[in-house]
Amino acid sequence: MTYNMDRLYEAVEAKGHVCVGLDTATEYIPPVEFRRAPSQAAAVLAYNSALIDATLDLAACYKVQIACYEELGLAGLETYAGTLRYIRERGGLVIADIKRGDIADTAARYAKAHFAGDFEADFVTLSPYMGMDSIEPWLSWAETAGKGAFVLMRTSNPGMRDFEYRELKSGGHLYDAVGDRLGELAAAHPGRYGYGAFGAVVGCTEREEAAAIRSKRSSLFFLIPGYGAQGGAADDAALLLRKGNGGVVNASRSILRAWMAEVHSNAAAANADNRVAAEAARNAAAAMRDAIWAAVRK
Numbered sequence: 001m002t003y004n005m006d007r008l009y010e011a012v013e014a015k016g017h018v019c020v021g022l023d024t025a026t027e028y029i030p031p032v033e034f035r036r037a038p039s040q041a042a043a044v045l046a047y048n049s050a051l052i053d054a055t056l057d058l059a060a061c062y063k064v065q066i067a068c069y070e071e072l073g074l075a076g077l078e079t080y081a082g083t084l085r086y087i088r089e090r091g092g093l094v095i096a097d098i099k100r101g102d103i104a105d106t107a108a109r110y111a112k113a114h115f116a117g118d119f120e121a122d123f124v125t126l127s128p129y130m131g132m133d134s135i136e137p138w139l140s141w142a143e144t145a146g147k148g149a150f151v152l153m154r155t156s157n158p159g160m161r162d163f164e165y166r167e168l169k170s171g172g173h174l175y176d177a178v179g180d181r182l183g184e185l186a187a188a189h190p191g192r193y194g195y196g197a198f199g200a201v202v203g204c205t206e207r208e209e210a211a212a213i214r215s216k217r218s219s220l221f222f223l224i225p226g227y228g229a230q231g232g233a234a235d236d237a238a239l240l241l242r243k244g245n246g247g248v249v250n251a252s253r254s255i256l257r258a259w260m261a262e263v264h265s266n267a268a269a270a271n272a273d274n275r276v277a278a279e280a281a282r283n284a285a286a287a288m289r290d291a292i293w294a295a296v297r298k
Helices: 006-016 033-034 040-055 073-089 104-115 135-143 174-188 207-216 234-238 260-264 264-272 275-296
Strands: 019-020 061-063 094-100 123-126 148-154 197-201 222-224 248-250
Touching: 006 148, 006 248, 019 275, 033 040, 033 104, 040 073, 040 248, 040 275, 061 073, 094 104, 094 275, 104 123, 135 148, 135 197, 148 174, 174 197, 207 234, 234 275, 248 275, 260 275
Parallel strands: 019 061, 019 248, 061 094, 094 123, 123 148, 148 197, 197 222, 222 248
Antiparallel strands: none
16 A cells, blocks of 8 residues: 555655645735635635645645635635645645544544545544544545545644643653554554654644654654744754655745735735735745755755
């Protein structure tokens, strides 16, 4: 079985570590594009498509945050499905950022919804805090279709310390217990490059722990949030990689809003379009890729 995690490893080797986060809020889109589009949802899809075209050779994968599309209602969910489909038709890999965490039959139905049909993605994000029976129903899709998942382990938001850092009587923190169980899953579903079919979400905003987490979790591929707008830098992200691979680094706002930083007058902003936004996104993704590779080579 070739897992999607193997394909992601190969994409990192070929393109670098950038995961473009399509957490596309409507306020990130050039106003001129709203005048051209028949609806907000159509404007989002056109914007996403332009950025995907501009970054496909630079991005190891894309992460699509479903909440940004749910807020637009049924039309937004059609745009979500269209974005997933566009990435996969172009040969890209896509993570559906859905953070599901339910059990038994409910989890099995969520898995079918997001690994097949209109919302099919290559990977999903999962929350483990209802226990391993909220993770296991997704595993059959790894064995039958190569699908993968990233399970929340140690995230990048300030509130991670509320629960993830709770100390265990046996030693370590709650996030260590999650990592232990994910390590067991990795051993049961190993890929060709030594990583399990399911990996972990590990943020790069807590530098002092990064090297220890990486050395202890050698079989887990990491989805690494926190870069850019949340304060993480290339040197921080590089500590969570293993031999130059083993992780993708997500950036959303710093890429989606890059055109805003490049436009220096109100008149230019009023005339900016998706072509301008796509070029700026490409420049931001390329700079991020090069910065991470430089940090890895240090």
